[in-house]
Amino acid sequence: MAKVVNPNKLFRQRVRAFGAMRDLKQPKFTPFVIPTKEWAIEFYGKHDLAAYNYNYSLIEKVLDHLYDNIPMDGLTPSYPGAKPAPFFDALGAKTYKFPGRDLDVNTASQFPQNNIYMEANEYPEFIDDPIKFFLDKSIPRKHSNLRESPRKELNLIKGAMEITRYRSIYYSILLKIAQKYGIPPIFQSSIPTGPLDFIGDFLRTLTQLFIDIKRQPEEVKAAADAIVPILVKYGESAFAKPATVPAIMVPLHVGMFLRPKDFEEFYWPSFKKMAVTLINDGFTPVFHGESDWTPYIEFLSELPKGSIWLFEKIDWDRADEELTNLAFGGTIPLDLLRFGNPEKVISEVQSQIDKYSPRGGFFLCTPMPLMSIADAKPENVMALAKYLFEKNFM
Amino acid sequence: MVENISKLLSDLEENRVLELVKELIQKGENPNKILEAVGNGMRLIGERWKSKEYFTPEVIFGAEISHEITEILNPILENNINNEEKKPIILIGTVKGDIHDIGKNIIISLLRAEKFGIYDLGVDLPPEVFIEKIKELKPNILGLSGLLTLAVDSMKELIDKISEEGLRENIKIIIGGPFLSEKTCNYVGADAYTNNGDDGIEIIKNWMVNYNGKGC
Ligand code: B12
Numbered sequence: 001m002a003k004v005v006n007p008n009k010l011f012r013q014r015v016r017a018f019g020a021m022r023d024l025k026q027p028k029f030t031p032f033v034i035p036t037k038e039w040a041i042e043f044y045g046k047h048d049l050a051a052y053n054y055n056y057s058l059i060e061k062v063l064d065h066l067y068d069n070i071p072m073d074g075l076t077p078s079y080p081g082a083k084p085a086p087f088f089d090a091l092g093a094k095t096y097k098f099p100g101r102d103l104d105v106n107t108a109s110q111f112p113q114n115n116i117y118m119e120a121n122e123y124p125e126f127i128d129d130p131i132k133f134f135l136d137k138s139i140p141r142k143h144s145n146l147r148e149s150p151r152k153e154l155n156l157i158k159g160a161m162e163i164t165r166y167r168s169i170y171y172s173i174l175l176k177i178a179q180k181y182g183i184p185p186i187f188q189s190s191i192p193t194g195p196l197d198f199i200g201d202f203l204r205t206l207t208q209l210f211i212d213i214k215r216q217p218e219e220v221k222a223a224a225d226a227i228v229p230i231l232v233k234y235g236e237s238a239f240a241k242p243a244t245v246p247a248i249m250v251p252l253h254v255g256m257f258l259r260p261k262d263f264e265e266f267y268w269p270s271f272k273k274m275a276v277t278l279i280n281d282g283f284t285p286v287f288h289g290e291s292d293w294t295p296y297i298e299f300l301s302e303l304p305k306g307s308i309w310l311f312e313k314i315d316w317d318r319a320d321e322e323l324t325n326l327a328f329g330g331t332i333p334l335d336l337l338r339f340g341n342p343e344k345v346i347s348e349v350q351s352q353i354d355k356y357s358p359r360g361g362f363f364l365c366t367p368m369p370l371m372s373i374a375d376a377k378p379e380n381v382m383a384l385a386k387y388l389f390e391k392n393f394m
Numbered sequence: 395m396v397e398n399i400s401k402l403l404s405d406l407e408e409n410r411v412l413e414l415v416k417e418l419i420q421k422g423e424n425p426n427k428i429l430e431a432v433g434n435g436m437r438l439i440g441e442r443w444k445s446k447e448y449f450t451p452e453v454i455f456g457a458e459i460s461h462e463i464t465e466i467l468n469p470i471l472e473n474n475i476n477n478e479e480k481k482p483i484i485l486i487g488t489v490k491g492d493i494h495d496i497g498k499n500i501i502i503s504l505l506r507a508e509k510f511g512i513y514d515l516g517v518d519l520p521p522e523v524f525i526e527k528i529k530e531l532k533p534n535i536l537g538l539s540g541l542l543t544l545a546v547d548s549m550k551e552l553i554d555k556i557s558e559e560g561l562r563e564n565i566k567i568i569i570g571g572p573f574l575s576e577k578t579c580n581y582v583g584a585d586a587y588t589n590n591g592d593d594g595i596e597i598i599k600n601w602m603v604n605y606n607g608k609g610c
Contacts, residue, residue: 108544110493112493112518207499211451211454214408215408259448262451291572334573335575368543374543375544
C-alpha cells in the first residue's frame with residue numbers, strides 16, 4: 001500500500017508536516033507516530049527479544065514488517081534502543097537488565113534503581129565539577145571494567161567500538177526504511193532525561209532524591225543546575241549538520257512528583273534553562289512528560305515556541321487552550337487500542353483530529369510506548385494507520 | 395508529650411521528632427506508645443496527602459522518618475513484645491516484568507499506620523513466589539501493583555494460577571496502577587482496581603471490616 005506513493009515525496013511531505021506542527025502552523029495533515037519498541041518485535045514474531053541484543057541486523061526485518069503493515073509519519077526508537085547490551089557488557093555495567101542475559105528471553109529490559117552512585121555527602125564535589133565526579137567516582141562505581149588502568153582504557157575502547165558497530169548497522173537500516181517507505185528517522189536522538197531527573201535516575205535513585213530535597217535542598221538545586229550544560233551538549237552533539245526538524249527526545253519523570261511550589265523551586269529553573277538553550281540553539285526538544293502534567297500547565301506556558309510535548313496525561317482541553325506556545329500529542333488511549341475495534345478506533349481518532357488539529361501544533365500518538373503485543377491489537381493499529389495514510393496521501 | 399510525636403512527624407520535622415523520641419525514651423516512656431504515635435503521625439500524613447497538600451516525596455520522607463524512629467526503638471522493643479491479637483494480613487507486590495515500586499511503597503507505608511499485617515514481597519515477582527506466600531501466610535487480601543502495560547498480562551497469569559491452585563475463594567484481590575481500568579480489572583479477574591492510593595486504601599479498609607461489593 002505504501003509503495004504506490006513515491007517515497008521521496010512522502011519523506012519530504014512528512015518532514016514538512018512535522019516542521020509546521022512544531023511551528024504551530026497548519027501542517028497539510030496531522031502527523032501520526034506510535035512508539036512500538038518491544039511490540040514491533042512480537043508483531044513480527046520470528047525471534048525472542050534476547051536475539052536482538054546481540055544480532056543487530058535482525059532489527060531490519062522487524063522494522064520492514066512494521067512499516068509495511070503500519071505506515072507512520074516518523075520512525076520512533078526501536079529495540080534495543082540507544083545502547084545495546086554488548087556495550088554494557090564491555091564496560092561491566094549492571095545498571096540495566098537485559099532479556100537473555102539477566103532476564104527471561106522474552107522479558108523486556110529493565111532499569112531497576114537499586115544502587116546509589118553518589119552518596120548524600122558528595123553533592124558539593126559533584127556541583128564543583130560534574131565531569132570530574134563522573135570520571136573519578138560514579139563511572140567506576142557503575143562499571144566494574146572501568147576501574148583501573150590500563151584495562152579501563154582498553155575496555156572503554158571496546159565499548160566505543162561496540163556502539164559504533166551498532167550505530168552503523170542501525171543507521172543503515174534506518175536509511176533503507178527511509179528510502180523504501182519515505183519515513184523520516186526524526187526521533188532517533190535523545191538526552192537521557194531532564195536535569196533534576198538525572199540526579200535521581202543516574203546518581204541517587206528517585207526515592208533518595210526526594211529525601212535529599214527535604215534534607216539538603218540547596219545542594220539538590222545546585223546539582224541540577226550543574227548538569228544542564230552537559231545534557232545540552234550531549235543532545236546537540238548528535239547532529240553533525242542542521243536538520244529540518246533536529247528533534248531531541250527527552251523523557252521526564254521527576255517533575256510531576258513534586259507539589260507545584262516544589263516544582264517551581266526544584267524542577268523548573270534548571271529544566272527551563274535546558275529547554276530554552278536547546279530551542280535558542282535551533283534544536284527541537286521533544287519532551288515526553290510522563291504521568292500527569294495538569295498541575296504544571298502554568299509553568300509550561302512560559303516556554304518559548306519550538307518544543308514538542310508528548311504528554312502521558314494532561315487535561316487536554318486546558319492544554320489546547322492555554323499551551324498556545326507548544327505542540328503536543330499523546331491523546332490515543334491504550335485501552336482503545338487494546339479493547340476497541342477498528343471502527344471505534346478510527347472514529348475516536350478522527351474526532352481527536354477534528355478537535356485539536358485546528359491548533360496546528362498537534363500530532364497523533366499514544367501516551368506511552370507499546371510494550372507487549374497485548375497492549376494494542378495489531379488489527380486496530382493497522383486499520384488506523386491505513387485509514388490515515390489513505391486520507392493523507394491518496 | 396507523646397502526642398507531639400504525631401504532630402512533628404506529620405510536619406516532617408525530622409530533627410525535632412527524633413530528639414523528642416530520644417528524650418522520651420530516656421524518661422522511660424513505653425515504646426509501644428511511641429510506636430502508636432508514629433502510626434498516628436503517618437495517618438495524618440496520609441490525610442494531608444489525600445487532600446493534595448502533600449505529594450509523593452512528603453509521604454516517602456515521612457516513611458523515612460518513621461523508619462528512623464523504629465530503628466531507635468527496636469533494641470528496646472525486643473524485650474517488650476506484647477502478644478498482639480491476630481491481625482488481618484495483606485500481601486503486596488509488583489508483578490512479573492515490572493520494577494516500579496514507589497506507588498506500592500506508599501500504599502504500604504500508609505496501611506502500616508492502620509495496624510494491618512503487611513507483607514511486602516518486592517518487585518518483578520513470578521507467580522510461584524506469590525503462590526508460595528499465599529499458601530504459607532493465608533492472607534485475607536492480595537494487592538498487586540503494575541505500572542507497565544505488560545503488567546496486565548502478568549496479573550492475569552498470576553490470578554489464573556491462584557484459581558488453578560484452588561486459592562482464589564479465600565482471598566480478595568485488588569490491583570493498583572495508573573492506567574488500570576474496569577476493563578483491565580475484569581480481564582485479569584481481580585475484585586477491584588484503583589488508580590490512586592486513597593481509593594485503594596479505602597477499599598482495603600472496607601474489605602477488612604466487611605466487603606461492601608465495591609469493585610469491578
Ligand atoms: C518513576 C517511573 C520510573 C522509575 C521507577 C522508580 C521506582 N523505584 O519505582 C524508573 C526511572 C526506574 C522507571 C523505569 C522504567 N520505566 Co517507568 N515510569 C515512572 C513513572 C514516571 C511514575 C511511576 C510512579 O512512581 N508514580 C508515582 C506513584 C506514587 O504512583 P503509582 O505508581 O501510580 O501508584 C499509585 C496508584 O497507582 C496506586 N497503586 C499503585 N500500586 C498499587 C498497589 C495496590 C495494592 C494498591 C491498592 C494501589 C496501588 O496507589 C499509588 C499511590 O497513589 C511512570 C509513569 C506513570 N504514569 O506511572 C513511568 C512508566 C510506568 N515507565 C515506563 C517505562 C517504559 C519504564 C522503562 C521500561 C523505561 C526504560 N526504557 O528504561 C523502565 C523499566 C521498568 C521496568 N522494566 O519495570 C512507561 C511504561 C510504558 C508501558 N507501555 O508500559 C511509563 C508509563 C512512562 C511512559 N509514559 O512511558 N520508571
